[in-house]
Amino acid sequence: MKICVVSNLYESHERGGAERVAKIMVEGFINAGHDVVVITTRPEVGLAVEQKEKVKIYRFRPLNLFYYLDLVKHGAMARIVWHFLDVFNWSSALRVRNILQKEMPDLVVTHNLKGVGYCLPLVIRGLKIKHIHVLHDVQLAVPSGLIIKGKEDDFLVGGFAARMYARACRALFRSPDVVVSPSLWLMKFYEDRGFFAASTRKIIPNPLPTVESLPPVKSQKQNCYLFVGQMEKHKGIEWLIDFWRTNKMTGELLVVGDGSFWPVNVPLNVKLLGKQGGDKLNTFFAQSDFLIVPSLCYENSPTVIPLAYANATPVIVAKIGGAGELVEQNKTGFLFEAGDVESLRGALEKAGALTAEVYQKMSENCLAQAQKFSVREYVDKLILP
Numbered sequence: 001m002k003i004c005v006v007s008n009l010y011e012s013h014e015r016g017g018a019e020r021v022a023k024i025m026v027e028g029f030i031n032a033g034h035d036v037v038v039i040t041t042r043p044e045v046g047l048a049v050e051q052k053e054k055v056k057i058y059r060f061r062p063l064n065l066f067y068y069l070d071l072v073k074h075g076a077m078a079r080i081v082w083h084f085l086d087v088f089n090w091s092s093a094l095r096v097r098n099i100l101q102k103e104m105p106d107l108v109v110t111h112n113l114k115g116v117g118y119c120l121p122l123v124i125r126g127l128k129i130k131h132i133h134v135l136h137d138v139q140l141a142v143p144s145g146l147i148i149k150g151k152e153d154d155f156l157v158g159g160f161a162a163r164m165y166a167r168a169c170r171a172l173f174r175s176p177d178v179v180v181s182p183s184l185w186l187m188k189f190y191e192d193r194g195f196f197a198a199s200t201r202k203i204i205p206n207p208l209p210t211v212e213s214l215p216p217v218k219s220q221k222q223n224c225y226l227f228v229g230q231m232e233k234h235k236g237i238e239w240l241i242d243f244w245r246t247n248k249m250t251g252e253l254l255v256v257g258d259g260s261f262w263p264v265n266v267p268l269n270v271k272l273l274g275k276q277g278g279d280k281l282n283t284f285f286a287q288s289d290f291l292i293v294p295s296l297c298y299e300n301s302p303t304v305i306p307l308a309y310a311n312a313t314p315v316i317v318a319k320i321g322g323a324g325e326l327v328e329q330n331k332t333g334f335l336f337e338a339g340d341v342e343s344l345r346g347a348l349e350k351a352g353a354l355t356a357e358v359y360q361k362m363s364e365n366c367l368a369q370a371q372k373f374s375v376r377e378y379v380d381k382l383i384l385p
Contacts, residue, residue: 001383002035004105006096008068008115010040010057015069016230017303018136021206022111025134025382028207028375030054037103039096041115043067047095058099063091068115072260080161083143087168089117097123105129107383110176114139118172131176132382133199135186137300140173141166141193146234147298149320149338166193175199180382182206182301183322205326207378208306208370215286215312218363220356223251226288226313228281228304231259236294236318236338238263243294243341244270249348253292254284285311289359290351292316296339299323309370312363316347331365 007022009015014023022038029036030053042048042059050057061067065082066074074082096116100108100123108124109132118140124131139145142157143165156162175198181187182205190196229235238261244253245267258275266272276284285291291308293299298321305326308315315333317323327333334350336343354362 001107002103002105003029004037004039004100004103004108006039006108006116006120007111008041008113010038013042013069018112020303024207024209024375025109026055027209028379032379037105039099041068043069060095062089062116064089083165086115087118087165090119092117093119093123096120097127100127100129107132109134112136112139114145118169121173121176132178132180133176135179135181135190135300138189138298140169140190140195148234149296170195178202180204183325185322185325186300202381204378204381205373206301206303206306207375208310208373210375211310214310214367214370217360217367218312219360221289221359222287224254224288225251226254226256226284226291228256228291231257231261233261234297236296237261239296239339240292240294241266241270243344247345254288256281256284282311285313288313290314290316290333293323294318295320295323301326306370306373309366312367314362314366316351328365332362332369
């Protein structure tokens with residue numbers, strides 16, 4: 001089967017979990033014997049085509065005021081105009097249509113389309129190609145793709161402009177043949193807003209990349225904790241570092257990631273390590289007793305949680321959005337209320353009180369849980385009826 005994967009960002013321009021899922025999916029399709037074409041964006045003007053191993057990749061600069069990744073550099077009015085142009089970006093849709101007509105895939109799988117435009121589903125439907133859309137966040141109902149705890153009724157989330165935006169996206173997307181969500185929470189979020197009424201809906205957890213071997217089970221704690229993610233305030237990293245400082249935590253906190261927020265005057269036991277990947281990131285997992293996911297925004301299904309399981313590392317996760325669905329309380333980790341100091345303190349006290357025997361069993365549970373995120377099973381569930 002020939003499969004086209006469309007994602008607003010891919011590989012060298014990746015920012016978060018959605019792009020990593022797209023990349024893992026492409027690798028899964030190739031390993032399953034499918035031919036794969038990727039369509040994505042780039043900041044440079046014009047169309048570029050490259051053959052990377054077994055994947056043909058089309059990259060183009062969508063016509064808009066500025067490139068998607070530059071949104072944060074502009075003021076509110078410029079962003080509003082950008083979002084309007086993005087929703088109705090027929091230029092991008094026609095560019096993608098030309099590629100689809102040339103490649104003639106049997107299946108199109110779309111991921112986040114913010115920055116590509118939401119007219120694309122109409123083009124796919126017009127070409128009579130089977131369409132699977134994979135959800136990653138709330139961006140079809142909320143322009144920013146973010147809902148912050150305590151700001152659920154904010155004008156930019158539930159106000160008139162946001163409702164008109166959601167209505168336009170709902171009308172343009174209509175009902176792809178199949179809609180996939182990694183979490184029950186996100187699927188229900190869209191169902192409650194009238195999206196995808198006629199689509200087949202599937203809940204499939206995001207996959208992990210294939211690894212040759214898993215690490216050993218952890219048997220001893222080292223009083224070390226790990227954060228991996230975007231260095232953005234909505235990810236809770238500022239809140240977590242402030243918690244570490246004000247509560248005079250004795251354990252070491254390793255912070256891995258990059259973004260627009262960079263803390264200053266951090267405690268001596270908080271180590272800012274920047275963006276890391278591959279073996280280096282695995283080393284930090286090996287040093288850490290628990291991964292902490294302190295998000296203050298409604299998460300879909302953080303890809304870093306299965307990654308922690310694959311590294312035999314239990315988790316301490318803010319219970320917000322779909323993140324909690326990935327955690328078996330007291331078996332693979334602990335949950336706490338997002339933004340609640342006492343709740344996080346309680347979770348950390350539970351973690352600190354674990355005996356070596358109980359901690360080892362929890363680490364074993366994590367490795368067992370990691371098996372549920374097989375990319376081979378993901379691909380089968382995705383494309384089979």
